[in-house]
Amino acid sequence: MKTDSGGRPARTPLSRERVLRAALAVADTGGLESLTIRSLAHELGAKPMSVYYHVANKSEIIDGIVDLVFSEIELPAPDGDWHAGMRRRAASARSVLRRHPWAIPLLQTRTKPGPATLRHHDAVIGSLRSAGFSVAMTAHAFALIDSYVFGFALSESVLPINGPETVTEVATSMIPAGFPDLYPHLIEFTTEHILKPGYDFGAEFDFGLTIILDALSGLAPHGAEGLSGS
Template sequence: MPAPATARVPLDRARVIATAIDAADADGLAALSMRGLATRLGVVPMALYKHVADKDDLVAGMIDAVVAGFAAPAADLGARDSITARIASARAAVGRHPWLRGAIEAATSPTPTVLAHMDAVAGDLFRSGLSADLVHHAMHALGSRIWGFSPEAFTAPTGGPDRTPDAPTAETPDAETQRAMAERYPHVAAVAADAAARHPSGACVPDAEFDFTLDLLLDAIERLHAAGWRSDVPRASA
């Protein structure tokens, strides 16, 4: 007696996107292709286009799926704690999905899901008593941190597919190179030496540095609010 046929799982947009996320988590976003995704799903490539328009639409859907999964803060949290909870959830998501940072940085149009997260952060700022003017500037100051990562220049992606959050440069110079750099760039060398002494396992501690910067920004925003800051009032001369 022949074995009963296994029912094929219906293909829909959610399944396509979930499989694409798994593929990007494993191999990186650059390695993700429509053909490879179709192979994972056991369908012909053309079948995907009933559910996503192209790779850009696929990646936008992947971003939406992850952002929609950000944990909502507890309802009884104060405004500042709510902001930090939202951002902590975003940062955890970037850690789970190293491709997410690059995908967000490359995106050109916010989707409704993306706008909803931005609106929630802005709502917490309004709940702090800030004016629309200060909320506007605070959102710019927070920038990519509301998505869980800090902007960093001259950093090399390390430790996984695509790019990990706030990845430090990959290689430590040899002793001779370090001596030469210390002579030429003494202040940078002093900072690096102190950090290495404090944190022997790695001079940069991305999570601590991220939290430091976020606290600094939120403290400054609170001070500006208390001082009645307005963007249309010129700064006093020093």
């Protein structure tokens, strides 16, 4: 361990990368509303003015940590099976957004995208173009897939049900007691599906993604490739 002249552990110098990583940690712990220059400086063990040496303002910090989130998402190979690549990329995005739920509404709002964001978009577009989709169909496919993935991630982040272990408690508390005749379809759906052992809302992700990718496969020039068995 390095020490300073007084024998104390030497501080790791601040850098833009270290500042953004600390900002990411603050946002993950307390949400984006908890991220301030003061909270960031506290996380770094530094003075607020030291932070400003590496980032101009909070907007620049948000741009930076959104780019870090994009950097964690697996990218499809430019010359690989687009169907399998998009499935992996979608699953990876969902997993990343479960770690960083605060980022969901920000992924498509930043007007100063970083290199990881640009690389991500370029790879997705390149994969779809290599599959033979026209530029217009690539736009349709990209929008459709991301609307589904980001929308599902948002649903998961706000649902009161957090995994199979909370299903029974939450589902039963939401059904009005003493009025089964008023909501027969809801009662049937809840008792015969939601309350079945092992129910997990997250399992719906693969079902919906398969439908979307298989539908897009039928529209691709190489349409027989990559149906749901691949």
